Amino acid sequence: GAGVSQSPSNKVTEKGKDVELRCDPISGHTALYWYRQSLGQGLEFLIYFQGNSAPDKSGLPSDRFSAERTGGSVSTLTIQRTQQEDSAVYLCASSLAGGLDTQYFGPGTRLTVL
């Protein structure tokens, strides 16, 4: 079946611009995660959505970052006024029921801020 998909696969933007990254989780998966992977660094947790519960936003690095999940499915990660240090691969994952269920990752969006 279809896995997690993300778009765009690559995004180049200028410093100060806003960007939106999209994630389509596996159909039927109730939990969705966003991570960031900077060059030479481990994956960094950003945000977690589970069903209708309030999301865990504790990993968002600043108030320039926000995320939504509409209808319990598609999610959008928005970065406002991008900075060069935001350059990274942004990975989305979904799992069937949250908790420590296996997380299936999408291919990521490579963001480059010039």
Next chain:
Amino acid sequence: RKEVEQDPGPFNVPEGATVAFNCTYSNSASQSFFWYRQDCRKEPKLLMSVYSSGNEDGRFTAQLNRASQYISLLIRDSKLSDSATYLCVVNHGGSNYKLTFGKGTLLTVNP
């Protein structure tokens, strides 16, 4: 001390070799442990969970030592296709959903 630490490598081994990766974690409240594999410029994929009694999946064996807060992965009879980065993953501070990833250990298996 970082929450999850791994030897970054790189490990370069010939086909057929046995190679072992080690990982330490700092939070004694962590209860769940995993190894993920990440191919170059690809997304991470779960390789195997790590259980207290140790577990094996084909050529792969994972071990956990809670007292030392240490996790290992052993790959026997390595194949060219095993070349990847291996990520040690621990549930964050005992969280039941948040994972902390190590930076990974790069393995290259040579013909």
